Amino acid sequence: MNIRTKLVLVLGLGLAVNLWIGLHAVNVLKQANKESAQVHLESSNIVTTSLNAQVHFKKQVQEWKDILLRAQEPALYGKHLRQFISEEQLTRDNINLLLPMLAQNSEAGDYARRFLSAHERLGVQYRDALKAFVPGSQSTTVQVDRAVLGIDRQPTDLLDHVVDSVQRYKAAQLTAIEVRVALIEQENLILTIISMSSAVLLLLWLIDHAVAQPIATATNIAQRISEGKLDNPINAKGRDEAATLLYALENMQRSLRDYQQSLRHSEERTRLLLDSSGEGIYGIDLAGNCSFCNPSALRMLGYSRRSDLIGKGIHSLIHHTKADGTPMSEEECRALATYRTGEAAHVENELFWRADGSSFPVEYRSHPILNDGKLIGAVVTFSDITQRRQSEQALHRAHADLAQERARLAERVEERTRELHQVNLELARTARAKDEFLATMSHELRTPLTSILGISEMLVDQLYGPLQEQQIKVIETIHESGSHLLTLINDILDIVKVEAGKMELAWDLVPVAQLCEASLRLIGPSARRKRQQVSFKISSEAGLLRCDARRLKQLLVNLLGNAVKFTPEEGSIGLKVKIDKRRRQICFQVSDTGIGIPKELQSKLFQPFVQLDSQLTRRYSGTGLGLALVYRMTELHDGRVSVESTPGKGSVFSVHLPWKPKQELDASPADTKGEKPATPVSG
Numbered sequence: 001m002n003i004r005t006k007l008v009l010v011l012g013l014g015l016a017v018n019l020w021i022g023l024h025a026v027n028v029l030k031q032a033n034k035e036s037a038q039v040h041l042e043s044s045n046i047v048t049t050s051l052n053a054q055v056h057f058k059k060q061v062q063e064w065k066d067i068l069l070r071a072q073e074p075a076l077y078g079k080h081l082r083q084f085i086s087e088e089q090l091t092r093d094n095i096n097l098l099l100p101m102l103a104q105n106s107e108a109g110d111y112a113r114r115f116l117s118a119h120e121r122l123g124v125q126y127r128d129a130l131k132a133f134v135p136g137s138q139s140t141t142v143q144v145d146r147a148v149l150g151i152d153r154q155p156t157d158l159l160d161h162v163v164d165s166v167q168r169y170k171a172a173q174l175t176a177i178e179v180r181v182a183l184i185e186q187e188n189l190i191l192t193i194i195s196m197s198s199a200v201l202l203l204l205w206l207i208d209h210a211v212a213q214p215i216a217t218a219t220n221i222a223q224r225i226s227e228g229k230l231d232n233p234i235n236a237k238g239r240d241e242a243a244t245l246l247y248a249l250e251n252m253q254r255s256l257r258d259y260q261q262s263l264r265h266s267e268e269r270t271r272l273l274l275d276s277s278g279e280g281i282y283g284i285d286l287a288g289n290c291s292f293c294n295p296s297a298l299r300m301l302g303y304s305r306r307s308d309l310i311g312k313g314i315h316s317l318i319h320h321t322k323a324d325g326t327p328m329s330e331e332e333c334r335a336l337a338t339y340r341t342g343e344a345a346h347v348e349n350e351l352f353w354r355a356d357g358s359s360f361p362v363e364y365r366s367h368p369i370l371n372d373g374k375l376i377g378a379v380v381t382f383s384d385i386t387q388r389r390q391s392e393q394a395l396h397r398a399h400a401d402l403a404q405e406r407a408r409l410a411e412r413v414e415e416r417t418r419e420l421h422q423v424n425l426e427l428a429r430t431a432r433a434k435d436e437f438l439a440t441m442s443h444e445l446r447t448p449l450t451s452i453l454g455i456s457e458m459l460v461d462q463l464y465g466p467l468q469e470q471q472i473k474v475i476e477t478i479h480e481s482g483s484h485l486l487t488l489i490n491d492i493l494d495i496v497k498v499e500a501g502k503m504e505l506a507w508d509l510v511p512v513a514q515l516c517e518a519s520l521r522l523i524g525p526s527a528r529r530k531r532q533q534v535s536f537k538i539s540s541e542a543g544l545l546r547c548d549a550r551r552l553k554q555l556l557v558n559l560l561g562n563a564v565k566f567t568p569e570e571g572s573i574g575l576k577v578k579i580d581k582r583r584r585q586i587c588f589q590v591s592d593t594g595i596g597i598p599k600e601l602q603s604k605l606f607q608p609f610v611q612l613d614s615q616l617t618r619r620y621s622g623t624g625l626g627l628a629l630v631y632r633m634t635e636l637h638d639g640r641v642s643v644e645s646t647p648g649k650g651s652v653f654s655v656h657l658p659w660k661p662k663q664e665l666d667a668s669p670a671d672t673k674g675e676k677p678a679t680p681v682s683g
Contacts, residue, residue: 011203017195025188032181036174043170046101046108050163053094057119057159060087064126081130088123092116098162108165115158122155214246221249225256277381282314283369284339284378288330290314291377300384302354318352323361338366339378352382361385449489453482492625498632505548505636509665512542512586515549516575519556523564530569538577543662545586547637555633558626559590559653567594567650579659585639586659589652596647605643606631630655 063084067077095116102109221234234250237243274281280297282290290309301318303309309317315330322328330336334345345366351359364382368375456479458464460472467475520536527534545552556575563573576589597605606627630653634641637657645651 011199013199013202017199018192021188021191021195025184028184028188029181032177032184036177039170039173039177042101043166043173046098046105046166047163047170049094049098049101050112050159050166053091053098054159054163056087056090056094057155060084060091061156063087067130084126088119091119095119102166105165105169108162108169111158111161111165115155115162118155118158214243218245218249221246221253225249225253231257278383280382280384282309282380284314284336284380286339286375286377288313288315288336288339290317297382300354300360300382301352302356302358308355318354319350320353321351321359323349323351335364335366335378335380338368338380339375342368342370342375344368348385361389449482449485453479456482498629498636503636505551507546508549509544510547510549510552512545512577513538515545515553516556516577516588519553519560520575522557523560526561526564527573530564530567530571532564532567532570533572535572535574536576537574539579541579541581541661542577542586544665545657545659546665547657551633552637555630555655556588556590558630559588559655562626563590563592563594563651567592580656581661584659585656588655588657591650591652593650596649596651597643597645598647599645602643602645606641 063080067080067084095112098112099109099116102112224232234246234253237246274292274294277294277296280294280300282293282297285291289311290313293306293309298304298306298309301309315333315336319333319335320328334347337343338345346364348363350362350364352362352364353359361384362382363385364380366378366380369377369379456475459467459475460479462472516536516538520534524534560573560575567573571593572591573593574589574591576591578587578589579585580587631641634655634657639655639657641656642654643651644654
């Protein structure tokens, strides 16, 4: 806020205060007049009401007299009695109206309440006296008149006191209002004088505070800044012209202080940069002398003090000879040429000389120094490239060694390639031998085994004539051994096909219940011989399953056969089929109460040609391929197999396969994925 505005505000404030005082006085006078009119009105209402009460009371007394003097006839008696009662009620009504008006006048209010009580007693006495009055009887008139003689004086006096008290209260209120108005007029005069004096004093103070003091302060600050004292705070405040001047001085002082600080920081950064740089740095002035240098330059050049270089001809000290040993003139020195021509230079292979007379190879760059576009010198940065040259030489030697090693490795690779070729030939011969062996097993072994099994079955059935019991047992042993050997051959062929990736599944829609029942029928005789209890439970939602019926039956028969084999006589074997709708899986669980499997051996269960215990191998015959085939065939069906087993209590093998509900199988065409309509499973 500027000074002119402040002066206008002070004058305006003085006028506003005086105007407020005048308006306040007018308002107070209006309020006093209003209160005076209100007092007049209220007093007039009180006086009028009290006078009305007095008039009605006097009429009541007059009606009483008319009752005694003029009511000799019963008709007149009744008329005057009604008038008496009416005036009595009007008197009381006016007094009741008067009581709230006398809330501020305790004296008149007390008289009014006393009058009301006396008036009630008067009414009672009048009515008691009338009980003996007989209209037309002179004697009763005199008797009644004597009974009530003078009883109306007290109420009359009390009502007169009410009227007098109201009149006095009215006069007192009006007098108080007049005194109050006089005091207000006197206070307004005093306030006007005080406000005018205050306005004059405030104006004088403002002139001193807003003009004289800021000018003196600005003069002192300018003197202090001119002396270079920039750290004393100015603390400018306000928005007037004086504050604007102080703000300008404060900004100028801050700018000068920031500039000095920035200059010091720049000098410090430059010094730190020069001191911390690993490269040697020195400056050249227009006379060719050294103007500055950093510690790295002193260290590499073998000097201990800057004064050994600064101010001296730098070329004659460190750069007077070429790399081949011939002298170098100043005209040939490209570092000196920079401060003469202003062109930067980059030299990779020259010599600098140390203070002790030794030299070292350097790479240096020279750049011109300009001040407002004027050339004032040059700066040279250089580095000792001795280690780099040694590294380059070592690198050349390493390249040569690497070339020799590469040649040796090439020879070894060629030798290994020949060896691998021989190994591949051996593997090919082995693969052909394996294929020939499998073909031999498939044809040369299975064909005679089939004949042996067929002939042994006919001999057991005694188709060639009767046999003794011992002969039948021997032939049954031959049949069982042949069947075991055929199973072994089939398992080996199957596992080889799976491992070679040559087994293909014949996908079909298979009734799950029929598949399970056919599998159970195959192991039924073995279980009955060991008097084992076989149970079967299947979910009603199992329905059809997309699978290879022969392979899945083979899988279940392997699991069930193992359960029969490793479960003692009179044990229990179970097959349970469950549906997991959330995971869309069907689970085949084969459980037994057999010998169980230790946890540390369960990881070897599904490896081919592995039996977990040599003692068990002697006790329970087997190839070790059954569970391996179960594992591989489950994988071919995109499923998984797991086992839970406790030694001495039994095992549970679970096969989880993908499953679709019947609704989805019915909704999709049968041949979209190669499925055929569901067919019964033979067993």
